[in-house]
Amino acid sequence: MTSLSILVIDDDQSQREVLSGFMKKKGYNIFTSDSGEDGLKIIKKNYVDLVITDFKMPGINGLEVLQKVKDINPEIAVMIITAFGTIKDSVQAMKNGAWDYLSKPIDLDELEFKLEKLSNYKKLLKENESLRSRLAEESIESDIVYKSSEMEEVINMIARVSQSNASVFIMGESGTGKEMVARAIHGSSPRSQNPFVPVNCAAIPETLFESEFFGHEKGAFTGSQKMHKGHFEISDGGTLFLDEVADIPLNFQVKLLRALQEKEFQRLGSSQRIKADIRIISATNQDIKDKVKNDQFRSDLFFRLNVIPITIPPLRERKDDIPLLVNHFIEKYSRQNGVQFDHITTKAMDNLMRYSFPGNVRELENLIERAVILCRNSHISCEDIALKNTQELCDNIDQGLEARVANLEKKMIIKALEKSNYVKTEAAAKLKISERVIRYKIKKYNIET
Ligand SMILES: Nc1ncnc2c1ncn2[C@@H]1O[C@H](COP(=O)(O)OP(=O)(O)OP(=O)(O)O)[C@@H](O)[C@H]1O
Ligand SMILES: [Mg+2]
Structure with a gap:
């Protein structure tokens, strides 16, 4: 825990020096100022935990400093120094939101005790905050x-x-x-x-x-x-x-x-x-x-x-998420439907990675749900995943023409093969290419047959 940063505002130079010297020795970070106006400027520029201000000063007084500090940052604690016997001022300061007060002549032991109390309180606040944000992160991550x-x-x-x-x-x-x-x-x-x-x-x-x-x-x-x-x-x-x-x-x-x-x-x-x-x-x-x-x-x-x-x-701009989402949804819908799958084939995953998902995660979720329900094997493969491909292929031009055309060519061959029950001569005829060419392309694109 870093030690408190404290600003001392007092028009009385000797009092300022006694206080700041004492607190510096105790390891606190100290700023000083001889007027409320200058003190406020320091607060706007620096991180401060505590302001110790004299009550009576030329220019704005301690109560006004308190008010303005609270306007700038309500989390800064303010301690007001009041003259001997002016208990009314101390009460007023506390009512206006001061954290504590000190009365003159200042008892340095008392000051030290109060600073320790504030340090402990700030430490607790910090611990609480980090606990809260850790809990928050954990609950987000689970969903x-x-x-x-x-x-x-x-x-x-x-x-x-x-x-x-x-x-x-x-x-x-x-x-x-x-x-x-x-x-x-x-x-x-x-x-x-x-x-x-x-x-x-x-x-x-x-x-x-x-x-x-x-x-x-x-x-x-x-x-x-x-x-x-x-x-x-x-x-x-x-x-x-x-x-x-x-x-x-x-x-x-x-x-x-x-x-x-x-x-x-x-x-x-x-x-x-x-x-x-x-x-x-x-x-x-x-x-x-x-x-x-x-x-x-x-x-x-x-x-x-x-x-x-x-x-x-959109999902197509964060493709790293696709494999995790695919597995997450396979698990979710397997559980819901009381079925179990070993895996999804690499080819099917490849196809998903290349697809542009105009309907984003919801489309991916629906695809997987359908595949889980319709699939008859122990693993999910390309046939189980029906991608809307034609229009989509033309929408995404970032991959460059060659890769895009190759992708389309591959998909057309797969479709033709599916439609001809994987009889290559038939698929080749559908595509109006020779059998030699289709064999070559099947090998080139590593198509499952
Ligand atoms: N990162 C993610 N992890 C897990 N599930 C997700 C993720 N993103 C979206 N989903 C799931 O995808 C589906 C769609 O999400 P959601 O309804 O929040 O989208 P939306 O942007 O509000 O969609 P719309 O614009 O159509 O209303 C939901 O079933 C949601 O659970
Ligand atoms: Mg919505």
């Missing part, structure tokens, strides 16, 4: 399967943001795991014991947004026979997940923004304002910035929602 550095960044981000209340905006193509990440943030946050409320904004009819989100009183409109709590009320204390957030209609965007700013809302048909303590996580697979540019999404609402952006890269 989200990954190996790539791209996903590692996402995981680190989850651990960092889960302790705060800041709004998170998750972007990523369909099936990349946006909801999974949102749940992981909630699950490792201090709100985890309270509800996680996912709302698919694309599924709500335009006229119902207000009552869905804010709820309504009995009889608020035709058909409202019962009082109904909205998503805001249900997620109080927890996390509200605005899925497909780009689909919120403009007229409701205004109302949502106001409720988020005021942290208050009203049920339809009621004038009572209800307080809501909600953490918001939003997600979309659309180009939200484009929607903002085209005035289809309010920029003020977007800024409010997008305090911490997290982008989940």
Whole structure:
């Protein structure tokens, strides 16, 4: 544990020197300043655990220093030095959030004792914090399967943001795991014991947004026979997940923004304002910035929602994750279906590694689920995995033309072989090539026959 960093603010030079000299000898890191104003500048530039400030000084006094320090960083402890016999000042300081006080003449033993107490407290805080973030990381890791550095960044981000209340905006193509990440943030946050409320904004009819989100009183409109709590009320204390957030209609965007700013809302048909303590996580697979540019999404609402952006890269840009995900899903669906598989053939895995997964992890999951159910051997091979190949082959140009064409050629040969029950002459005829050529290519591409 590094020792405390302490700032001493006192206009009395000799007192400043006595205090700082004593604490330096005890191994603390010391800054000094002869006025509150200068002291605050030091705090803005340096890491400080404790401010020891005189109460009475020219310029701003100790109480004002206390207030300003708390504004800058509420975690900095403040100790106020009061004159002999002015117990009222000490009480006032404690009421305003001082950590402790010292009265003149200063008893150095007493000071040392108080500093040790603060050191121990800070040490405990640190241990707690690291324990909490370790626990958070562990629980995330048990759900989200990954190996790539791209996903590692996402995981680190989850651990960092889960302790705060800041709004998170998750972007990523369909099936990349946006909801999974949102749940992981909630699950490792201090709100985890309270509800996680996912709302698919694309599924709500335009006229119902207000009552869905804010709820309504009995009889608020035709058909409202019962009082109904909205998503805001249900997620109080927890996390509200605005899925497909780009689909919120403009007229409701205004109302949502106001409720988020005021942290208050009203049920339809009621004038009572209800307080809501909600953490918001939003997600979309659309180009939200484009929607903002085209005035289809309010920029003020977007800024409010997008305090911490997290982008989940598509699966084709983090292929390192594919083998782990494949094995994870084989295990999951084997367990669910009461079957057992030894392995997946290298060729089948190769094919998966080359595929571009327009539907990302969800597509991979569905492929494996289907293969596990339909496969009749003890291992999963290419035939069990049906990849949508043609259009996809042309979409991804990063591999270069030659590799891409070779890939297509290989896939066409496999398909022709499958369709002709692996009779090579027949497959060659289908492809309008000679038998010699098909034999050559089967060897070249190492195709299972
Ligand atoms: N890294 C991962 N590890 C394990 N499972 C994952 C991972 N990423 C996604 N999944 C699984 O893939 C499926 C899709 O994930 P999710 O629903 O979170 O995606 P999404 O981005 O919200 O998709 P959409 O845009 O279609 O709503 C889920 O079943 C989820 O459990
Ligand atoms: Mg989703």
